[in-house]
Amino acid sequence: MKILVTGAAGYIGSHTCRLLIESGHQVVGYDNLSRGHHMAFERAAAGSLFVEGDLLDTSLLGQIMRDEAIQAVFHFAAFGLVGESVEHPQLYYHNNVEGSVSLLKAMQQAGISRLVVSSTTAIYGEPETMPISEEMHPAPINPYGQSKWDVECLLQEARDRDGLGFAALRYFNAAGAAADGMLGEDHDPETHLIPIVLQVALGQREKIQIFGNDYPTPDGTCVRDYVHVCDLAAAHLKALNLLEPGTGIQINLGSGVGTSVLEIVEHARRVTGHEIPAEFAARRSGDPPLLVANNSQANSILGWTPEYSGLNSILTSAWQWHRRHPQGYKTS
Ligand code: UFG
Numbered sequence: 001m002k003i004l005v006t007g008a009a010g011y012i013g014s015h016t017c018r019l020l021i022e023s024g025h026q027v028v029g030y031d032n033l034s035r036g037h038h039m040a041f042e043r044a045a046a047g048s049l050f051v052e053g054d055l056l057d058t059s060l061l062g063q064i065m066r067d068e069a070i071q072a073v074f075h076f077a078a079f080g081l082v083g084e085s086v087e088h089p090q091l092y093y094h095n096n097v098e099g100s101v102s103l104l105k106a107m108q109q110a111g112i113s114r115l116v117v118s119s120t121t122a123i124y125g126e127p128e129t130m131p132i133s134e135e136m137h138p139a140p141i142n143p144y145g146q147s148k149w150d151v152e153c154l155l156q157e158a159r160d161r162d163g164l165g166f167a168a169l170r171y172f173n174a175a176g177a178a179a180d181g182m183l184g185e186d187h188d189p190e191t192h193l194i195p196i197v198l199q200v201a202l203g204q205r206e207k208i209q210i211f212g213n214d215y216p217t218p219d220g221t222c223v224r225d226y227v228h229v230c231d232l233a234a235a236h237l238k239a240l241n242l243l244e245p246g247t248g249i250q251i252n253l254g255s256g257v258g259t260s261v262l263e264i265v266e267h268a269r270r271v272t273g274h275e276i277p278a279e280f281a282a283r284r285s286g287d288p289p290l291l292v293a294n295n296s297q298a299n300s301i302l303g304w305t306p307e308y309s310g311l312n313s314i315l316t317s318a319w320q321w322h323r324r325h326p327q328g329y330k331t332s
Contacts, residue, residue: 001240002026002070002072003025003026003072003074004028004030004061004072004074005017005027005028005029005073005076006055006073006077006103007030007036008027008030008036008076009029009033009036009038009040010031010035010076010077011174011184011186011229012076012118012232013036013076013077014040014043015183015232015233016076016233017048018043018044018045019233019237020074021044021045027045027048028048028051028068029045029049030051030064030077031052032054032077035079037328037329040329043183054099055077055100056099057102058103058106059106061102062105062109062110065106065107066110070110071112072112073103073107073114073115074236075100075103075116076118078100078118078147079091079092079144080120080144081191082142082144082286084144085142085143092144093143093150096147096150096151100154101154104155107164108162113163113246114243114245115155115164115165115167116243117166118169119152119250120170121171121252121254121291122140122144123140123149123170124139125139125145126141126289127288130291131225131254131294132293132294133297134250141288151168152250159247159248163245164245165243165245165246165247166248167240167242167248167249167250167251168249169236169239169253170251170252171232171253171254172224172225172252172255172291172292172293173226173227173291174227174232175227175228175314176229176308176315176318177317178230178321179230181320181324183321184318184321184322185318186328193261193264194264194314196208197268197276198318198322200274200276200277201272201274201322202322202326204326208265208279209280209281210261210265210278210281211284211287212282213280215283215290216289217260222288222289222290223258223259223291224259224261224292225255225256225258225291225292226255226257226309226314227306228255228308228313228314231253231255231306231307235251235304238303239302251298251302252293252297252298253293253304254293254295255295255306257292257309258291263311264311267311267312267315268319271312271316271319272319
């Protein structure tokens, strides 16, 4: 199939482009490069068409869809930082919600009815019971989660109104890097736990600050469900094969295992052989104490089982990437 990938130069988008090509699909990359890296797309999909463009440019999107005879769209292009969304909510509604409206409009005009979209566990807010299953009603507690839930609502409307076939994949904490060390996580500024811990191991930062040690969790630090980026990419392929016009699936993608911040730091010390100095700091605003997936629907509906999401595999692959690319994609 020929697939338009928005956010193709981003972290999860680039890993998925690579898997799509390895699986015999064709890819057209679309990214405004405001946060992505052209090099990531080049490495993932060398020789494929890349268009630098904005999601809000509906006519450019439509033109590419028609000229390239696109059959399905994978939509990764979005902002994904909880803290930033609290500070700049309009940025999130503009880019994530209005951007998706623009994409859906272009798809409808071009007659494309297959769409796989990145969603997030942030739509659930602070659920009272764990693990989180898809039946729990979304109750986002920050503009990022709200923007992604708004997008899911738009998809449901487009399904009912225009016969869209969609899969909204609700990621838990994406982590890890490609096994060959050529693709990985590169954000500026970096705010995610695992890259920051590994930057401390590399000597690029003095210490890791652990945000809060008084949460109602076994060791007092926040618990998250880390899922390997290559497992996420594999789930997109499985979702593509299930897309049917007029139907929508909304599925959690997590490993089903919770890991605390302290456990990440301790495991990273073993994997890297570095001391990784750590200190407790105040809680970060907007952080729920515990987020762990019930992934049984991913298994039963998509036939997806995470293969690489063990902590060792996540940290070993991420460490390889960071060691080889201490400046991210700027490292030649
Ligand atoms: N943390 C620290 N110190 C740091 C950075 C993070 O203690 O320097 C803690 C955070 O407080 C949190 C945990 O590590 O408890 C994980 O934080 P990340 O920033 O790595 O990830 P988040 O859980 O905040 O968010 C990520 C994505 C979101 C997504 C969410 C789903 O950025 O897009 O996972 O769980 F919604």
